[in-house]
Amino acid sequence: MQVNRRQFFKICSGGMAGTTLAALGFSPSEALADVRAYKLLRAREVRNTCPYCSVGCGILMYSRSDESGNVKESIFHIEGDPDHPVSRGALCPKGAGLVGFVHSKDRLRYPEVREAGSKEWKRISWEEALERIARHIKEDRDANFVETNANGVTVNRFTTTGMFACTASTNEVGYLTQKFVRSLGMVSVDHVARI
């Protein structure tokens, strides 16, 4: 019989309730209705990879999904994936705190701007943020783009705006970033590998 993790929990919770409570004189069907099921039963289980060091430990994330749709899904528990051939369910002290990172009080929640010379952040809409950023980049590129060098060689580069990428990003974000920077002619580009 093939039993996945979730079915396993169901069997365990049902089975335990059935035997203990039936022994006390309750009928199994009533007992099953009364016993509170494990929290994980109502969770969505999703596989992921720890974002810290490069061992690539497998993790299982549990989020509560409200099927009515008016509550945002939230991850409440993260643990090691016992099937993972490198980590075999283990997590180190860094990885063991992952759920704290997901729910960090320092998470950013909306776009902000700090105007020149200001002492504070100001909340803005995505639309305003994107428009201002795109305008800045275009102005700088149009003012400083280099089509040819002194020897007349076509170089098509833009050096005065740069970008640093992140090494917790996925390969997909990396590739999109590569296309983004080269499509602007950007050459001042780096990522965290050097440090």
Add this chain to the structure above:
Amino acid sequence: MTNHWVDIKNANLIVVMGGNAAEAHPVGFRWAIDAKINNKAKILVVDPRFTRSAAVADEHVRLRPGTDITFLNGVLNYLISNDKYQQEYVREYTNASFLVRDDFDFNDGLFSGWDESKKQYDKSSWNYQFDEDGYARRDPTLMHPRCVWNLLKKHVSRYTPEMVEQICGTPQADFLKACEMFAETAAPDKTMTSLYALGWTEHTVGAQNIRTMAIIQLILGNIGMPGGGINALRGHSNVQGLTDIGVMATALPGYLGLPNERHVDLQTYLNMSTPKMTGRGQVNYWGNYPKFFISLLKSFYGDKATPENEFGYHWLPKFQQMVDAMRFIEMTENGEINGFLVQGYNVVACMPNKHKSIRALSKLKFLVVIDPVASETANFWQNHDEFNDVKPEEIQTEVFNLPSSLFAEEDGSITNSGRWVQWHWEGAPPPGEGKTDSAIIAEIMMKIRELYEKEGGRLPEQILNMAWDYSKKKHPSSEEIIKEVNGKALADLYDGNGTLILKKGQQVSSFAQLRADGSTACGCWIYAGCWTEAGNQMARRDTADPSGLGNMPGWAWAWPVNRRILYNRASMDRNGKPWDPKRQLLHWDGAKWTGYDVPDFTAAPPGSEVNPFIMQQEGVGRLFALDKMAEGPFSEHYEPMESPIGTNPLHPNVVTSPTVRLFQRDAAELGNTEKFPYVGTTYRLTEHFHTLTKASELNAMTQPEAFAEISETLAAKLAIKSGDMIKVTSARGFVKVKAVVTKRVKQLMVNGQPTEVVGLPIHWGFKGATRKGFLTNVLTPSIGDSNTQTPEFKAFLVNVERVS
């Protein structure tokens, strides 16, 4: 890693040097413990500090930070002079027998070709002697005075145990004990694995540290072997992947190069980038460069890339000089940069010389930070007293903070240190109005396109012709992107016999299917095979281990072509007999090589002249690096830029690396032993990840406050007790931290003088859930390795005082 995490269990000796795997990669390090328990392996730790790795080692040997090359060249000297190397491997599989040009030389700290006025090398003498057909000359007897083996022997002969003790501060008896452990693995059926990390890379001679160990591993016959290899333990979860994808100043995906000004057209670029074969009958796999590059251009520019327009070659920028992170900060401080986009990179915390970073960011017109959490970088303009002593009203930079997702809130793949590309799934949306990183990039991109479409501007076709064929242009899915990276056939593809291999539109299954005529597209050739017609290979979860060697070929997918151990042909002799029958990976089945791993070889039969290192022009491992390294073809000890002894006992006229790039402003911020008598070195703790986990309360609780480790001798001299507040100062600035007086760091006798090491973890700052602290990188110098421009975080000079 040439090998991978589970493979560590096959080692007989695990050398942890230039890293602290038990602390920084604890779960991966369990495989070292597995080797110790089940394979009777020994662990040797060579480190200035008694680390958590040292605590479980069979031997811990101390050395002064920044002297690894001296130690390792000393090991080489020991192995060669005591005949402790794998002779057949050295003769057949390395360039030991190759003859080097007569004008190659090394004298008083400098290799031949040094130009003092230009401060650079003419590397033309760093090459082989060639015959009339253009192939390198060899002497398989290793007797010729100009063969690599004899030149190497002479080069390392200066690194005697006495010299090691004088420079490294390692007592000779300890050093010789380590040498004996290395020597045991010269037996063909014994392997050593080398586990290193930032402890080697973060020096002005970082790349040469690693090369020296690579030479040792080659002469011991440990490359290509299960339980062997050179294993870089990457610092971050996807450093490997982002490097593979080439998001760097002068790189393109798959270790292809971004064109520079000398590459005036496509043909010139391809001619200069494609290496010529230099060994008769060899493979020279990089000879396929044009196939990989044209397929990339087809991926970038789609139908707009045609033979007539050189496949869109001129839409790629051509660089003049490498603008790596440190040069970028220098240029920004010079006022040469106006805008800066930062994606999850805490520049202020991570770059050396924090005050320089702050001065640079203050010169920007605009800064865009894309991050899941509040970082010191986005908030660099805020005053936090002495932790960040700035005046906001004087900083005219416009700063945007864009909330992004983190790992748990997106689908996609990341590549671990062992090159395993693993797929993961989104568990919940980001909080508030947060968006995924790909959506943020795509939305900025689409906004810029709109502006160019509406208003025109400079070279709009560079922007508008970049293929963006995603079903949701503002939110490309990870599936669509990685399928593009994998590559596909753009026409029906036939092999040499006229058999159809792939139909138009089908995903390629290997880079061997790529073409240079524009009939294939591939975003990163080494990732070809990750998403084939059979689906997402990165999501595979078969834990079967048919060889018992831990290769797990059905779990996720490893680049290239699901190969788990690189150079695996070298695990057998020329006739295909494994060096160790217990670790046989491959065998010849009469028509091809097959077995427990994907062969890193062609279909050349046993006994052929084809050498196993097929990516090299001559097919062998290089003890002599030709012109590939900045400092020279052999490694040489040069002092850290801030040296506690102020001289180089090997050659007092050349103290530090002659090829180091030193900006004037940074040169003025170098210190000496008069004011800064102690050696500072930075490192990480197991409870924290860089400056990221201080945002997590759970991690903040476990290591809440900054500290520094000092020895009992230094503590006694300065009347410091554990728990006292101390001020650690360098020529760049100061930090105040709690003192931890410990036996873990000890005074060393270097060049006849007592030398103290001060240990400085890096995890605190003026943001986050920990106690507010100084960023440790206030102290570090903005100077890097000549090859990689990785900053010298591991060896610099500081002073220590007790704060009343």
